[in-house]
Amino acid sequence: xxxxxxxxxxxxxxxxxxxxxxxxxxxxxxxxxxxxxxxxxxxxxxxxxxxxxxxxxxxxxxxxxxxxxxxxxxxxxxxxxxxxxxxxxxxxxxxxxxxxxxxxxxxxxxxxxxxxxxxxxxxxxxxxxxxxxxxxxxxxxxxxxxxxxxxxxxxxxxxxxxxxxxxxxxxxxxxxxxxxxxxxxxxxxxxxxxxxxxxxxxxxxxxxxxxxxxxxxxxxxxxxxxxxxxxxxxxxxxxxxxxxxxxxxxxxxxxxxxxxxxxxxxxxxxxxxxxxxxxxxxxxxxxxxxxxxxxxxxxxxxxxxxxxxxxxxxxxxxxxxxxxxxxxxxxxxxxxxxxxxxxxxxxxxxxxxxxxxxxxxxxxxxxxxxxxxxxxxxxxxxxxxxxxxxxxxxxxxxxxxxxxxxxxxxxxxxxxxxxxxxxxxxxxxxxxxxxxxxxxxxxxxxxxxxxxxxxxxxxxxxxxxxxxxxxx
Amino acid sequence: xxxxxxxxxxxxxxxxxxxxxxxxxxxxxxxxxxxxxxxxxxxxxxxxxxxxxxxxxxxxxxxxxxxxxxxxxxxxxxxxxxxxxxxxxxxxxxxxxxxxxxxxxxxxxxxxxxxxxxxxxxxxxxxxxxxxxxxxxxxxxxxxxxxxxxxxxxxxxxxxxxxxxxxxxxxxxxxxxxxxxxxxxxxxxxxxxxxxxxxxxxxxxxxxxxxxxxxxxxxxxxxxxxxxxxxxxxxxxxxxxxxxxxxxxxxxxxxxxxxxxxxxxxxxxxxxxxxxxxxxxxxxxxxxxxxxxxxxxxxxxxxxxxxxxxxxxxxxxxxxxxxxxxxxxxxxxxxxxxxxxxxxxxxxxxxxxxxxxxxxxxxxxxxxxxxxxxxxxxxxxxxxxxxxxxxxxxxxxxxxxxxxxxxxxxxxxxxxxxxxxxxxxxxxxxxxxxxxxxxxxxxxxxxxxxxxxxxxxxxxxxxxxxxxxxxx
Numbered sequence: 001x002x003x004x005x006x007x008x009x010x011x012x013x014x015x016x017x018x019x020x021x022x023x024x025x026x027x028x029x030x031x032x033x034x035x036x037x038x039x040x041x042x043x044x045x046x047x048x049x050x051x052x053x054x055x056x057x058x059x060x061x062x063x064x065x066x067x068x069x070x071x072x073x074x075x076x077x078x079x080x081x082x083x084x085x086x087x088x089x090x091x092x093x094x095x096x097x098x099x100x101x102x103x104x105x106x107x108x109x110x111x112x113x114x115x116x117x118x119x120x121x122x123x124x125x126x127x128x129x130x131x132x133x134x135x136x137x138x139x140x141x142x143x144x145x146x147x148x149x150x151x152x153x154x155x156x157x158x159x160x161x162x163x164x165x166x167x168x169x170x171x172x173x174x175x176x177x178x179x180x181x182x183x184x185x186x187x188x189x190x191x192x193x194x195x196x197x198x199x200x201x202x203x204x205x206x207x208x209x210x211x212x213x214x215x216x217x218x219x220x221x222x223x224x225x226x227x228x229x230x231x232x233x234x235x236x237x238x239x240x241x242x243x244x245x246x247x248x249x250x251x252x253x254x255x256x257x258x259x260x261x262x263x264x265x266x267x268x269x270x271x272x273x274x275x276x277x278x279x280x281x282x283x284x285x286x287x288x289x290x291x292x293x294x295x296x297x298x299x300x301x302x303x304x305x306x307x308x309x310x311x312x313x314x315x316x317x318x319x320x321x322x323x324x325x326x327x328x329x330x331x332x333x334x335x336x337x338x339x340x341x342x343x344x345x346x347x348x349x350x351x352x353x354x355x356x357x358x359x360x361x362x363x364x365x366x367x368x369x370x371x372x373x374x375x376x377x378x379x380x381x382x383x384x385x386x387x388x389x390x391x392x393x394x395x396x397x398x399x400x401x402x403x404x405x406x407x408x409x410x411x412x413x414x415x416x417x418x419x420x421x422x423x424x425x426x427x428x429x430x431x432x433x434x435x436x437x438x439x440x441x442x443x444x445x446x447x448x449x450x451x452x453x454x455x456x457x458x459x460x461x462x463x464x465x466x467x468x469x470x471x472x
Numbered sequence: 473x474x475x476x477x478x479x480x481x482x483x484x485x486x487x488x489x490x491x492x493x494x495x496x497x498x499x500x501x502x503x504x505x506x507x508x509x510x511x512x513x514x515x516x517x518x519x520x521x522x523x524x525x526x527x528x529x530x531x532x533x534x535x536x537x538x539x540x541x542x543x544x545x546x547x548x549x550x551x552x553x554x555x556x557x558x559x560x561x562x563x564x565x566x567x568x569x570x571x572x573x574x575x576x577x578x579x580x581x582x583x584x585x586x587x588x589x590x591x592x593x594x595x596x597x598x599x600x601x602x603x604x605x606x607x608x609x610x611x612x613x614x615x616x617x618x619x620x621x622x623x624x625x626x627x628x629x630x631x632x633x634x635x636x637x638x639x640x641x642x643x644x645x646x647x648x649x650x651x652x653x654x655x656x657x658x659x660x661x662x663x664x665x666x667x668x669x670x671x672x673x674x675x676x677x678x679x680x681x682x683x684x685x686x687x688x689x690x691x692x693x694x695x696x697x698x699x700x701x702x703x704x705x706x707x708x709x710x711x712x713x714x715x716x717x718x719x720x721x722x723x724x725x726x727x728x729x730x731x732x733x734x735x736x737x738x739x740x741x742x743x744x745x746x747x748x749x750x751x752x753x754x755x756x757x758x759x760x761x762x763x764x765x766x767x768x769x770x771x772x773x774x775x776x777x778x779x780x781x782x783x784x785x786x787x788x789x790x791x792x793x794x795x796x797x798x799x800x801x802x803x804x805x806x807x808x809x810x811x812x813x814x815x816x817x818x819x820x821x822x823x824x825x826x827x828x829x830x831x832x833x834x835x836x837x838x839x840x841x842x843x844x845x846x847x848x849x850x851x852x853x854x855x856x857x858x859x860x861x862x863x864x865x866x867x868x869x870x871x872x873x874x875x876x877x878x879x880x881x882x883x884x885x886x887x888x889x890x891x892x893x894x895x896x897x898x899x900x901x902x903x904x905x906x907x908x909x910x911x912x913x914x915x916x917x918x919x920x921x922x923x924x925x926x927x928x929x930x931x932x933x934x935x936x937x938x939x940x941x942x943x944x
Contacts, residue, residue, distance in 0.1 A: 319612065
């Protein structure tokens with residue numbers, strides 16, 4: 001974040017907190033410049049940014065004033081999926097998403113890719129290069145089937161920050177978080193079993209369950225606190241549910257962080273009904289607040305939680321480095337790992353281990369958390385500006401994914417087709433449900449630094465939404 | 473291969489072919505030197521090598537003579553596995569093999585690792601380094617789920633050499649051949665189905681079938697021509713077999729190459745009984761004869777053959793780059809790929825594509841085929857020398873794996889434990905059967921250049937075998 005962006009976000013916070021009220025005069029450029037020890041032009045840039053966001057208004061010869069408060073779109077309410085086990089049928093629309101991915105030069109709001117272009121990634125490039133330049137033979141050889149010990153040791157160390165006491169022997173490195181989730185589901189479920197999920201749910205997870213012949217029951221989920229424990233308890237009393245699969249921290253797609261008390265209560269419930277919990281923590285390190293939220297795994301007493309994660313969202317997805325701490329299911333997980341891919345690529349494992357060992361990971365995370373939080377606010381602001389009234393927008397507590405709920409009759413698959421011509425892609429909400437819900441929703445990726453192009457993309461998107469809502 | 477090694481192998485061939493008979497006087501050092509245009513010391517080194525291998529004997533003041541012919545151990549006969557579907561139960565012994573792998577400094581005859589140390593690999597290192605040095609963003613990003621188009625195009629081009637007409641759209645890049653086989657089995661089989669296999673069979677394959685709840689029927693297999701089509705036909709008439717899974721070219725572990733007529737006949741049989749054929753061609757490019765043997769896939773008329781391969785044996789396993797041409801099962805394969813790992817690591821895919829595109833692959837293959845063939849002869853010679861009588865040894869037509877059959881009562885798991893102290897590991901034969909066969913067999917890896925240490929390893933192995941056979 002540049003100096004003026006930082007100043008702008010500071011002022012924005014003060015406005016949000018009501019320190020400066022609507023209609024109130026803001027400090028003069030000169031006063032702010034001396035208060036913060038920055039140049040006059042920095043303050044001017046900050047004010048221009050806030051003006052562009054319609055948070056403040058200039059009055060000729062009087063300075064800047066706080067704009068009359070425009071209503072922030074409300075958060076989506078508790079979701080209401082079908083309250084019975086269903087089979088997942090869709091796949092074609094997922095496949096279409098991949099086969100019709102927009103070309104490189106377009107703006108992709110649809111995927112789950114983080115920003116990989118920041119300078120804090122440089123030491124990772126160096127580590128990757130060094131291993132090849134020195135012709136480190138480990139790069140070309142089969143490694144350890146559990147994963148490189150160097151990396152497992154670092155992962156165990158990181159897990160302490162989320163409250164987990166793990167050793168390297170508790171951890172298996174996988175080909176991204178996807179393989180972690182796949183091995184986890186295979187370890188705890190048989191075809192025909194029922195798994196409970198948050199609703200909406202990440203499509204990759206739904207397809208794992210579909211592929212393995214597992215039925216799902218989608219549980220009502222709150223955009224602030226996560227899965228409804230009351231609804232879950234009702235479902236547990238009614239159906240023979242084998243496992244829960246959750247993204248409790250920086251949820252994909254809703255962005256909530258489940259409170260610690262709820263996580264603890266969930267573990268107690270799982271013990272009571274003898275369930276396994278598969279915890280997808282892929283975005284967990286990207287919680288905006290410090291210190292990071294605890295994992296469900298950190299409340300686990302008897303090895304029933306399988307913690308799945310990766311460096312795909314925190315570093316880069318192309319590395320294909322994920323991991324799982326499968327608790328009591330370790331041997332079953334290793335069997336699936338052995339039969340499905342055998343070994344994980346060594347090169348990127350060693351580079352990531354080196355990157356963490358040399359202390360580059362935490363500064364990188366701090367950098368990305370700040371950027372993503374800033375982007376969230378920018379996106380929210382521009383969506384408020386360009387989108388019509390009557391929508392709900394999530395307020396993510398971490399990560400870089402935002403959920404927008406449009407009126408019931410809206411068709412986001414059609415929206416995707418309409419904006420494709422402009423080189424824009426979104427993730428249609430219907431991908432996130434097993435029971436055909438969320439056609440009226442969409443998920444936006446806000447990872448990349450905000451540019452004019454981003455603004456243009458959001459404008460086209462908002463205008464298309466408005467037009468489609470008018471059509472109806 | 474050095475000059476003297478080349479000369480020695482030439483002379484060995486002449487002896488094998490009976491051009492020089494047992495007891496016959498060999499050409500003088502001077503005569504050979506002038507015949508082949510090499511130095512006197514090169515000829516002397518070649519003669520010393522052949523003497524060390526006990527193929528020739530020096531007679532003081534008379535030169536070298538062909539040693540009285542020592543019998544080459546016979547090839548193993550047709551295998552006789554259980555002729556009924558069985559469930560695969562073992563897994564612990566496979567796990568033990570991984571968890572008790574000898575430390576780096578020991579001699580590993582047990583694994584399936586190729587020699588990755590030759591100079592023809594240098595351009596691959598360069599390609600890997602270049603991508604990182606230039607911070608090629610594709611390295612860090614999700615790529616194409618089907619695999620990098622550059623690489624798929626090169627794979628399609630290579631497939632022409634084995635008689636296959638493929639385009640890049642017929643190919644999916646996978647995390648090694650293991651993922652190719654895993655997706656293939658999932659594409660054609662359901663739990664409870666029966667799959668027919670060569671016997672012995674690669675343990676990785678057996679574990680895939682075990683993990684997916686599939687029964688197997690092991691078909692008698694000849695060490696020269698492969699699976700017995702007569703026995704297969706009988707089994708097909710008797711059992712509802714869903715698919716065949718074969719390693720027909722440079723078989724692992726027997727080393728045979730199934731003749732083209734048999735491959736053609738197999739496809740006809742598969743059509744007749746409406747079977748899918750999963751063809752594991754991981755070692756196929758390493759056939760010693762040029763041009764390489766055709767694949768079963770090249771005889772496929774209706775998309776029933778799923779061709780699986782990788783660069784793990786021809787280049788390096790740590791790259792984790794495999795591929796599958798799944799014929800009519802493409803969409804099912806992509807679904808499994810999506811749910812199990814999502815994407816294959818991009819970096820190594822791009823480096824391999826570049827390595828092939830720049831013309832480095834064929835020279836590398838020629839180099840490795842020559843080395844492996846040479847090593848096969850060395851190994852055969854030393855096994856003849858150090859192992860007791862009454863054993864059978866395979867004569868691989870490609871690859872770098874050799875199968876040794878010891879008397880019925882022999883226990884190769886015990887052998888493995890005995891030689892572990894000396895830092896030696898072998899692959900025990902029982903890993904290669906679903907029905908507890910081949911306890912008396914073992915597989916040796918002969919990929920690495922022959923050194924004094926190799927000789928020592930084989931001597932210890934032979935002596936331990938002799939001692940154990942005496943014990944009995």
